[in-house]
Amino acid sequence: MxxxxxxxxxxxxxxxxxxxxxxxxxxxxxxxxxxxxxxxxxxxxxxxxxxxxxxxxxxxxxxxxxxxxxxxxxxxxxxxxxxxxxxxxxxxxxxxxxxxxxxxxxxxxxxxxxxxxxxxxxxxxxxxxxxxxxxxxxxxxxxxxxxxxxxxxxxxxxxxxxxxxxxxxxxxxxxxxxxxxxxxxxxxxxxxxxxxxxxxxxxxxxxxxxxxxxxxxxxxGPLARDSLRLGVLTLARPELRLAWLCEHLAGLQGSGIIYCLTISAAEDTARALVEAGHQVRAYTGRTDAEERTELEAALKDNRVKALVATSALGMGFDKPDLGFVVHLGAPSSPVAYYQQVGRAGRATDSADVLLLPGPEDRDIWRYFATSSMPSQERADAVLAALAEGATLSTPALEARVDIRRNPLELLLKVLAVDGAVERVSGGWRATGRPWVYDAERYGRIAAARRSEQDAMEHYERLDSCRMAFLTSQLDDPGSAACGRCDACAGPWYPTDVDPDQRARAQVTLDRVGVPVEPRRSWPSGLDRLGVALKGRIPPAEQAAEGRVIARLSDLGWGGPLRDLFRTDDQGIPLDAEVPGPLAGACLRVLSDWDWDLRPAGVVAIPSVGRPGLVGSLARGIARAGRLEYLGALDLAPGSGRLDPRVNSAFRVRDVCDRFRVGEDLAAGLTRLDGAPVLLVDDLVTSRWTMAVAARLLRRSGAGTVLPFALGLSG
Incomplete structure (x- = not known):
């Protein structure tokens, strides 16, 4: 030995x-x-x-x-x-x-x-x-x-x-x-x-x-990290959190990571920090592999002050002298938080860890938790599609089951691990082994996730040692007060926000106008759903590039938009006219829109859930822009609310025969003689509603069709 x-x-x-x-x-x-x-x-x-x-x-x-x-x-x-x-x-x-x-x-x-x-x-x-x-x-x-x-x-x-x-x-x-x-x-x-x-x-x-x-x-072993100095600073508004970071980032030691919960928040934060003079870069799920490697090297070599990252900068990133980790928005569990902050101070005597939680955090946790859990109904649909013995690729399966790509891929992995399907050359096939949804197990996991979320919120309100709380969540028997965190020794970070910095942050967050790329090709497999569309959408039938005020996940206008699109306890949309601030934001987007030809008319997409909102939006835009309001497309009898969770093929199936051009609208399009029209809706989710409606208008004589909506999901 x-x-x-x-x-x-x-x-x-x-x-x-x-x-x-x-x-x-x-x-x-x-x-x-x-x-x-x-x-x-x-x-x-x-x-x-x-x-x-x-x-x-x-x-x-x-x-x-x-x-x-x-x-x-x-x-x-x-x-x-x-x-x-x-x-x-x-x-x-x-x-x-x-x-x-x-x-x-x-x-x-x-x-x-x-x-x-x-x-x-x-x-x-x-x-x-x-x-x-x-x-x-x-x-x-x-x-x-x-x-x-x-x-x-x-x-x-x-x-x-x-x-x-x-x-x-x-x-x-x-x-x-x-x-x-x-x-x-x-x-x-x-x-x-x-x-x-x-x-x-x-x-x-x-x-x-x-x-x-x-x-x-x-x-x-003991899990407490002696080098970490933990803190929580609660600031009620997103512009306050962003202003604090713009003002105080330079004072944080060394270089570090700023974590955000969504891609949009990371990109918005990185842009604001760059405009404030800081050397930072965004690192998200949209960052390609080569750029990720370059950004990781830049942080390790201290060529940037920070990477503003989602959890894409995750397990395994190793920079022993990382000086700080700041979170704009909290992860959904103390254990996940412990892992992310543990990237700081591995080979230094001291590193700073600060959480700036937001009131929107729990909504974001809920979205990610529900999108990742399998269900009996979805599993049965996948197994039924594979029961014929054919090998199907993921896109081919998408056309047969009503599941979006990411949840479908996750479900296939679960089914494969349980032996019900297997991945082979060319796609997936069923093994013939039975699969039973373990409702009790998934129920226990869901309950555990909710408990973790409650614990994370408790961490934010602690008046006792934060490190001891985190290690106790990991069942560390040696959990003890660290003597360094803000609960043990008082705030070690500035708590003030300069009014001028807040004003600049507000200007940054007040930006409006996110482009919406048009759909250019139909999803595959529509023929199996009884829809006779395939291949590329002819240019003469496509929508043009559209605009929304913001994404629902944006730091600035995302908050007011999320409030507007809330539902009641039964999931029914709350319908109302466009609030004044959002109406003003709409006009700013339209004013800044660099279209080739100004639209001459406005057409509304009929809404089942929010008719008052869409109607007031379309009419208000027409009045403010002195455009002719041509009315709304006709809604097919019996049309109900659309499910935002369906995949592309099923969304096209659901909307392909949903609308008609009525006589009055057809006459209005004739009067405009091929001039551009603005196509108005409340929320863009899949972009297929806009694509199908624009195709219908183009085939009825409209010129360029310019989609416009209040928000973009995702």
Whole structure:
């Protein structure tokens, strides 16, 4: 054992680049359990503790003993890049297979065949790739020296960032030959997640004799982060939060991350900070892979003060000297918050963490929570579509089931993990295995999510130690007052907002006018729904680029728009005339619109849910612009409210015969003699209502059709 530890210490010192480095308490014990005991291990330690050192040292010791390569299942490309670089510093020959390096796959396969790879990193999604699963995974399983599951809380339904593809790892663990060590690591697991993960990685023999808990080596360290100074500053209005950040960002130490809950909020915040003279960039789900790599490097090299990010800058981003993390809007759980703020102060004595919550946070949490949960009805629809035995791509399935792309892809992953469908070349097919919706399980998960949201709001109102509260949410038995947060030591941050800065922030948020791109092609598969439309929409039948005041998720006008589009307790829209401030914003958008020819008339889209709102909007625009109000399209008898959750194919089916051009409207279009018209609605969701209505007007003699609405969802 002493010789083994000496070898491990030598590897650790190469990894860290320090000849005085030694193992942290628990590191060698975990390595010893894996290498000497060939055991299953779960390591729950705070961010920056050195979990990666455990699996790199153990991997190289395994290789020296003649075992095969280690397979590391890692959730994010950024994490893979950092891990490959860290491994190479320790002399570990590492490679990654991901969507970002497709051109290197053949070379990596050759290196694996030549046994010149010590560590292979893959994403959990790669495990379900048909070619990888068929050609490489079986040989890897047979030769594998160790399996590592990074960010292992993703295995558990109860983890704050559960991912369906991670549940496949249980099958991978079960397929391992006896004696292959397994390591699961995370910084964010409470007792329920620890128990769940331990059961999933335990050997099959342990499940048979009921000793799963005893057979897994579990290492749980203290989770409090001494370097972090936590605080919460509650400012009621979005312009106050943005003004505070514009005024005080320069005073935060070093460089850091500003987290926002939505893409629009991140983009708005980044733009405002740049205009205030700060070096920041936006990093969101819309940022392409190459730009993400460049932005991560810019932050690591301190070439920017901050990245203004959504959760797209997530697990695995590693900048040890990150000086601060600020949240404009709170994550939906204390555990998720702990993970995000844990990116600061890993290798510094002090880092600042500040939360600026908003009253809209819970609405955003609710949207993301409901969009990610599967349902019996949706699962039955997918399985029925695949029951004919055909292999269907996701777009082809979309035309057969009434589910949008992202929820559909998530549901397919759940069904695949449960064995009801499988991904094959060309798409998805049913396996024939029955699938039963576990209502009790999903009900318990939904209840847990609501409890987490309540706890997050409680964190915002705390008058006791914030760090102790966060670690207690992770069931850390050593939770104790930190003496540094604003509840322990008083506010460490400025609480004032300069009136001039607030005025500038208000001007930034007061901007109006978001372009709405027209639809140019019909969704595929409409013929299966009885709709005789396909291919590109002829240019002479397309809508032009439209405008809305703002997106519902925008920091500025998003708030008034969300209030306007609220529903009652039964989900019925609240109908009213356009409020004065929004009416003024409409006129500003129209005034700034750089159209080629000014519209001569206004046409309204008939509304079932908000007829008063749409009617007052269309007539008001016509009066203010001295345009002819041509009236509304006729609504087909029996038309009800449209469901905003349907996918593109079903939305076109629902609206293709919904409208008619009545005699009075047809006469008005004739009078205008091909002049442009403004097509007015209250809210743009899918853009298909505007596309179908514009096509109808163009075919009835209208010139350019310019869509206009108050808001854009998303």
């Amino acid at each position: 002493s010789d083994l530890r000496s070898q491990g210490l030598e590897i650790l010192r190469r990894l860290t680049g320090r000849q005085d480095a030694d193992f942290h308490p628990g590191q060698w014990e975990a390595i010893e359990a894996l290498v000497a005991g060939h055991r299953r291990a779960l390591v729950v330690e705070r961010t920056g503790w050195g979990k990666s050192a455990v699996y790199f040292v153990a991997s190289l010791l395994q290789r020296r003993a003649g075992f095969g390569p280690t397979l590391i299942v890692s959730p994010l490309l950024a994490l893979m890049r950092d891990q490959v670089a860290a491994a190479e510093r320790a002399g570990v020959r590492a490679a990654a297979i991901s969507s970002a390096n497709v051109t290197e796959w053949d070379e990596i396969r050759g290196r694996l065949a030549a046994d010149s790879v010590d560590v292979l990193l893959v994403s959990p999604e790669r495990l379900v790739n048909p070619r990888f699963a068929a050609e490489q995974l079986p040989e890897l399983v047979e030769r594998m020296g160790m399996l590592v599951i990074d960010e292992a809380h993703c295995i558990s339904d109860w983890g704050h960032d559960f991912r369906p593809d991670y549940r496949r790892i249980r099958d991978l663990v079960a397929a391992l030959p006896p004696g292959v060590p397994v390591l699961a690591t995370t910084a964010t697991a409470n007792s329920r997640v620890v128990t769940d993960v331990a059961e999933q990685i335990a050997p099959a023999s342990a499940h048979r004799d009921g000793s799963a808990d005893d057979d897994v080596f579990v290492l749980r």
